Amino acid sequence: MSSDAVPNDRPMFDLGALAEEVLPDDEGLFARDVDGQLIRVEKATARELDESLSLTINGETLTVRKAVPTRDSQGNVINDPDGAPVPRLTTIFDAASRAFVKRPGDPNPIPTLCHKEHLPPIGVCRVCLVEATEETPRGRRSRLVPSCVQRVSEGMIVHTIDSPDRQAAARVRAATSIVVELLMADHLPADGEVAPGNELSAVAHRLGIDQSRFWASNAHRGCDDSSKMISVDHEQCILCGRCQRGCNWVKHNEVIGRSGKGYQTRIAFDLDDPMGHSSCVSCGECAVSCPTGALEFKPTFIETQIARLRDELRKDGQDGDIVTADELIGYPLFSGIPYKFLQFNGAAVVRRRLEAGDVLCREGDYGSTAFVIMDGEFEVFLSGTRGAVRNRPAGGFFGWLGGLKTVAEKVGGKAKLADVGAAALGENERIIRNQDDVILGEMTCMNRYPRSATVVATRPGEVLEIKRNVLYMLQRNSVSRQILDRVYRERSLRGQLSGLPIFRSLSDEDKLKAASFLRDKADLVSVDPGQTIFRQGDLADHYYVIRLGFVKISQEDGLAQRVLNYLGPGNGFGEIGLLSTLGDRWSEEFEDLRAGTRTATCAALDHVELIRIDGDDFRELLERFPELRDPLIREAKEILRRDAADRHRLQSLKSDDFLDQGLYLAQSLLVLDLERCTRCDECTKACADTHQGVTRLVREGLRFDKYLVASSCRSCLDPYCLVGCPVDAIHRNGDSLEIEIEDYCIGCGLCSDNCPYGNINMHGFPKQEVDAKGKLRTVYQEIDGRKLPVVQQRATTCDLCKSIDGKPSCVYACPHDAAFRMTGEELLRRTQTQ
Missing domain, CATH: 3.30.70.20 (Alpha-Beta Plaits)
Incomplete structure (x- = not known):
């Protein structure tokens, strides 16, 4: 950077004065991380999650926690192996965001460049400088600090570039402007042409900087x-x-x-x-x-993506227009998403226009998309039945797990509860969704479950159909997440809460009142597969309701953990530990029950989403609705009796392996009867012959009684392999169970890494591209004077031979009738009846 500058009226920042203000012991707070960046090494403690302090930002007094839960890139709280949130120190930027960004799209008084909400802060760019005054060993002093890594302290006074204290705001603005001008001189194009979404240019515009006063360095990095x-x-x-x-x-x-x-x-x-x-x-x-x-x-890459989608739409005979990044960025829901992401996923958003009576999606179909409602009105119902929509115990294996299913029953035209959309209905009312609801179908898109309802347009409307990778980005962005959470709380959460099993003794009117009381007090939390929610003996502090996924309940039996029950969506748990603090006399059979502690351990079987209600709010609920108290206590005692009597009920043949391996979610297992199998390997050979020499199964795996579960795609009900594909090349067939991988797979290996059962493999194929005549040709490269095909890695997995004739070659080729395709439920039933 040249020391010469183009003079203007903006004040220069006195770096020497700043150096004098920096405390000499600051360096002790830092250490180098693996990327070579200076970051704070101060550690937060779990206790600080519950401790508060007061500070002032821009003249507004705030009360914040000393620490906040660490979140991952999707905004989910990161928990340790015991299920407790991992704390991190609350920063000035955290406090300012909470105080001033109250509605989606509100500007933050602190600009940033190197920091984003979904990334760990490192404080390298210094654009987020603020002036902080706090008590130090030398007395009360002010200094400029990077807000994204500076922890808050009791009594701290902070000024930003928007502070009402004009002198303080001018000092912060001068310092920030110097940093931005230095960056502009070397890192903005000399011709001034910047691409949309350039955040450095946007920060300069916010600070009123048209051009840098400094000359660019002569060094070039290429x-x-x-x-x-x-x-x-x-x-x-x-x-x-x-x-x-x-x-x-x-x-x-x-x-x-x-x-x-x-x-x-x-x-x-x-x-x-x-x-x-x-x-x-x-x-x-x-x-x-x-x-x-x-x-x-590259523009060519984006154009290729869009052209591919247009071809797909044309071949499938679908109506729809591709929505460009320039158009999407103007919608509030997409306004916080990086412009480049919208460019990258230019083929991931399609506008669909519907007339009255058009079906948007059908119940039972598998889908990998969600629908953002732009205009119109849509009715949601099950199988065309406009009756009562209720939760009932599921049949088969999921009933064995304690799960619920949604059923439609005609009860004199009056609907008691609509699980679809979780809206409570009165007489002659229907489930209607419009643009105030923002989005439809997101649960199927996120969790790969079948569509839970049929959605039909009641008048002309318009939706944006988005793929899973776009939905994940919406959840990662704070602006979009606030919009979606607000809609869920305002329009869905109350209805879902009103259907809780603990409210069975209440009237319909009281159910809605109780749900309204809990709606604004509930937290939405996500739990990873295998993660402990709480342990037996822990203090009971929350009541939980399962939105998605399954939870395993187990209890210590000597040195072993005995499984007691499995709960599915719609069920609540955790009430026994809370009820035991109410002072009621428990039966003699429960004399050893410690009041206020958990009686069992609860852990997630798969990806689980929970509604969490604080214990104090739960107890206040019982005070407001005393008719809940006695039925809940009776039911809690019955659960304890049943658990004691049935502690070994589910400890059948290798059931731990059955659950740990996720076989309960399998919809199409390749199972070999080892009493018939002669190990001829014809199943593997047939698979390889069918798929150009690349077998998609391995004749190895878990053994249950006389059955072997071969390593082959299981068509899981909740397939992890579909999560995060950057180009959405892997998805479930819309009409059946198969997992399909498209030819435009880029070979990143993410789906293979995500599959916990090793059933997706990466193989090399000759790379092909479309020539000027529209024909596929193999791409060659010259190596050591030889012309060799370019090998491109691609993911492969079993698609039940859907790409051939729909008849699994492995089963068809077995000469001894030893190979079968069956669900996990069927396998369990066979092993238990042998």
């Missing part, structure tokens, strides 16, 4: 055009580290690091390889994270 998908312009890179954290922390690909020193410092791929020659899997997370034009999607 460009990298080797990738087929992303262009790299090192000249525009501000070394904010967002691409590194996106690649290494969000996607866990571990490809991006840093190389060089001084002005030659730049991001690097692997061992400083060109991006196109590195182990980059082209997931696009780095470009989406980049705040400048340093990483951009």
